[in-house]
Amino acid sequence: MNKIILALSIFFAMGLQTTLAQGGFDIWMLDTKGKGRKFKVLPETAKPLTNRPEYDNQPNFINDFQLVFSAADENGNHDIIVYNFKTEKFTNLSKTADRSEFSPTLTDCGLYVSAVVMEPDSTQRLWLYPTNFGEPELLYDDIAPVGYYDWYDNKAAMFILGDPNKLVYARGKGDLLEIDNHIGRAIKRRPKTSQISYLSMKSPNETEHGLELPIRTYDLLNGKTEVLGFGLAGALDFIWQDHHYLLMAQGNNIYHKKSNHSEWEFLGTIQSDSHQNITRIAYSPDLKKLVVVMQRK
Template sequence: MKKLLTILLFSGKLLAQNGTEIYLLDLSDSGGNLTLSNPKNITNRLGYDNQPFFHPTKPLIYYAAMQDGQSDIWSYNYKTGVGVRITNTIDSEYSPTVTPDKKYLSCIVQRKSNGDQDLVKYNIDNPIETQIIFESQKTGKIGYQAWLNPKELITFVLGEPQTLHYQSLSTKKDAIVASNIGRSLHLIPKQKVFSFVQKIDEKWLIRTFNPSKNTIIDIAESNPASEHYNAWTSNGIILESKTTEIFSFDAIAKQWKPVVLPENLPKKKISRMAVKGSKIAIVLDE
């Protein structure tokens, strides 16, 4: 199996990491019982392909792909089966996210010159047009992001400990919401509330943050054996990956139950996930 030196935004350090693939599957929900089917490897190459994100209205999945020690953003059209390279710079781009106005891709840019991790947005129609949203020299190194609207977002800022920030581009507000957080930041579908994962004492908790009320509420306890990667279905069911399995949280029974995976899906470790309607993208080790 091919191994690459991959930049881990979570730690800010270079570590040897196995290559990963992105699979696209169909997702069905029968009364809260989730089943995945028809897996298709949409990257299918040796190396790092990770951090999938669905365009909200177009049949596109954006993701980060590493070649020659550098990561760029690619898109995959799941209607035509065509992949397109979006960025091709001397720096490395990670964590592609369509902004709420659907005009830009925001992503983390790790600078080759000094290792800074800035939050930058690329015009989707003309990726040469870029704007820096946050410079890490001013805000700290940013690892991940999730948007509420074009002017409000939350970010994962590296440090000891890692911290969750709520930021307003209009008011320039930058407030620390929580510390000792994990890598999964999400806007919960059909709500104006975010989810994140936080370690408190010896437990990892999946929690919500409501910016308008400035409140934090617990949803569930994250499995201690997992890497705390989450995703939300359009029906508001939270998913979590654990080794080679995916679980969904039953909000009524207050317990995790396994998602049915197809037999022809490779039995490899599952990490990140992204959902759009009846489609799910999952990241598997090669």
């Protein structure tokens, strides 16, 4: 078991920044219908939103018509891009030559898009970018290196790269709650709750198709923990479809499951001659759109 945790820890330690720097990823979108257990994806509607050799990744919806993601330019510098589904136009929220922005998402207050910023000296910290295109500001000057994160009560739960990787919650200045260690990159607040959910590297299931990582939750109000079964073999990312259902992908296949069920239900396959392996997912119930990131072949 210790060998498994060590191997996964090395993967994240070595892979975090190399993954951030590599290209060859595009964003695709497809339509959905229904809710809850009747939720369906429509694979025949799948089409690329971006299609270029550079890195386009880490999408998140910030309202009912806009998506943000991290995109690399031809020099390998990463900026935050906003896509408007109404106008079908792309706009730079950031354009910084001396630093790169990753993992953009909307803050709880709705006034900022937050991002993990790789600063000129390679320090990785959490910054805020005003949605009115004002000047960005550093949020936590004493917390680094931040890899991934999500929000609860206007405070961030963060993946901190280290030996081991840690999941912490910033209750206040100098007041960090350490929730767990040996965690994966997926950190998601469960909708309409005070629960932070994440993939754990501890006690995975070993299968012929790869490791199935436990999906754990921590309630920031009462400290209760829960295990919601296992993720799909080899998969490192998940999102919440709604309060009860999780979405995950394996290869080009998309699945969902109810949080208190053990089995994943197959929803559909994205057929493509040019792209493979869904690595990230974002979902908008308002637009009835599913957005996925796929690797160029």
